[in-house]
Amino acid sequence: MIDILAWIVGNAGAIGWIMLGLAFGGLLTERFATHLNTDLATWLGALLGAVVALVTALTGLLDTGLGASLSALALVGVMFGYWFLVMPRLPRRRQTRSRLLNRTIYRYRFPSFLGQIVSHVILLAWTLVVLAPLWTMLVNSLKDKREIFRAPFSWPTGDVRTFDGYKNAWIDGNFDLYFRNSLIVTISSLLVILLIGALGAYALANWRSRTSTVIYLYFVAGLMIPIRLGTINIVTIVQDLGLNNQLTGLIPIYVAMGLPITIFVLTAFMRGVPQDLIDAARMDGASELRVFVEIMLPLTRPALATVTVFNMIPIWNDLWFPLILTRDENVRTVTYGVSLLFGQYQTDWNAILSTLSLASLPVLLLYLLMSKQFIKGLTAGAVKG
Incomplete structure (x- = not known):
């Protein structure tokens, strides 16, 4: 268990980037798939986002700031190409939604592009507020006492990362x-x-x-x-x-x-x-x-x-x-x-x-x-x- 946890922590940057590509491709695709088979378009968008993120992670672009910026631009460019060039050619069959979802989730929609941006900014801000304590707890559990007080919010690098806390606790x-x-x-x-x-x-x-x-x-x-x-x-x-x-x-x-x-x-x-x-x-x-x-x-x-x-x-x-x-x-x-x-x-x-x-x-x-x-x-x- 400790070895698996160590592997996840050691590759947390790449795993997080792939999950971000998966979420980016899956969540935003539905905003553009108004007259399409929503399930098919969403799954293809999520898969494409994860593949692009995986490729950029394997090439080592995430190791530098410039490479990370290029990776983000590549992800955005590929997804925009998918949304505006590939997705209009998909089958135009809209999935029938249940009455419960129509009266709740799809009742209040933001059809304008500005409304979508504002709604996503609000949701992302609230997500950061919720995840901040969990992030602080996780990253500091991988540091020694001195490093916790020196940099409480930074991700532990290889020379300061330790699993002694987990071993001692277990x-x-x-x-x-x-x-x-x-x-x-x-x-x-x-x-x-x-x-x-x-x-x-x-x-x-x-x-x-x-x-x-x-x-x-x-x-x-x-x-x-x-x-x-x-x-x-x-x-x-x-x-x-x-x-x-x-x-x-x-x-x-x-x-x-x-x-x-x-x-x-x-x-x-x-x-x-x-x-x-x-x-x-x-x-x-x-x-x-x-x-x-x-x-x-x-x-x-x-x-x-x-x-x-x-x-x-x-x-x-x-x-x-x-x-x-x-x-x-x-x-x-x-x-x-x-x-x-x-x-x-x-x-x-x-x-x-x-x-x-x-x-x-x-x-x-x-x-x-x-x-x-x-x-x-x-x-x-x-x-x-």
């Missing part, structure tokens, strides 16, 4: 143990949250009465009251149950913390499912459990992905309850283990940033794997009705 810092504990707690909590939340939301969505409204408002009230206000009572309950200093003592707390947002999102989403579809399944003899498993759950996958992302981030990053309820070495989580690296008189920033870089991978992977469903879940609520 081998000497018990990061593998903390990582495993966090995975156990997070995955177990998410499974229970999704199970109970989906069942409860299905019941509230189909049970229309004053009592169900009161129960629904009770869960919604949980969104406005931080669970940390009841820390003293929670600690007392955990101690009475004999779950103190155990990983199983954290799971019920996180379940209680995640159920309000889960019930809130899933109930609204399930109420939007056509009732005729459910009634047809019942008339065919399907039980309520079968309707829930085979009809409701597949239709609510975007909402399930949304609540999974919303719940995983606070559970994975939580420090408050592990700090209070877990003391032994074998039950510490990642965030608790990172907090122990902060000393009273000095701090090993290399080890801290390396550990945080590794700890951020599960959240990033989850979002990348579920981003499509996550975006569908967000946009579905925006176009309800």
Whole structure:
């Protein structure tokens, strides 16, 4: 793993340039493909941008400032040639878009060239704001302490690049143990949250009465009251149950913390499912459990992905309850283990940033794997009705 990471870091410039060419060719092509097969034109543009970037990287032009400028000009020139010379000859068949996308993403368009430039500048600026902390964390995790304070935002070169922080975090810092504990707690909590939340939301969505409204408002009230206000009572309950200093003592707390947002999102989403579809399944003899498993759950996958992302981030990053309820070495989580690296008189920033870089991978992977469903879940609520 360290060798693969070292290869990626050593070729980060070329990899980043190829990804930039891929994004440049793919994202901007759709702006020019107004009367074409959008999918075909976009994929060809992305492939062409990646190929041009790869060729310029292999020729070594990125090693100098002049060569990098020539590479950028070559990429722009080739893409403009593709957009205005090759792309008009592609099949003129526009893909039929779904009603959901037409009412959200493609509802507000900027047809003018100036509007496209302004919108892209705004999006790029916001992207830089979001990526700046991640960039600072990653580049400083590859430096020693002196180099971190000397040049905190520069990319580490070969003579100052070091992977000692990652090795110390994985081998000497018990990061593998903390990582495993966090995975156990997070995955177990998410499974229970999704199970109970989906069942409860299905019941509230189909049970229309004053009592169900009161129960629904009770869960919604949980969104406005931080669970940390009841820390003293929670600690007392955990101690009475004999779950103190155990990983199983954290799971019920996180379940209680995640159920309000889960019930809130899933109930609204399930109420939007056509009732005729459910009634047809019942008339065919399907039980309520079968309707829930085979009809409701597949239709609510975007909402399930949304609540999974919303719940995983606070559970994975939580420090408050592990700090209070877990003391032994074998039950510490990642965030608790990172907090122990902060000393009273000095701090090993290399080890801290390396550990945080590794700890951020599960959240990033989850979002990348579920981003499509996550975006569908967000946009579905925006176009309800």
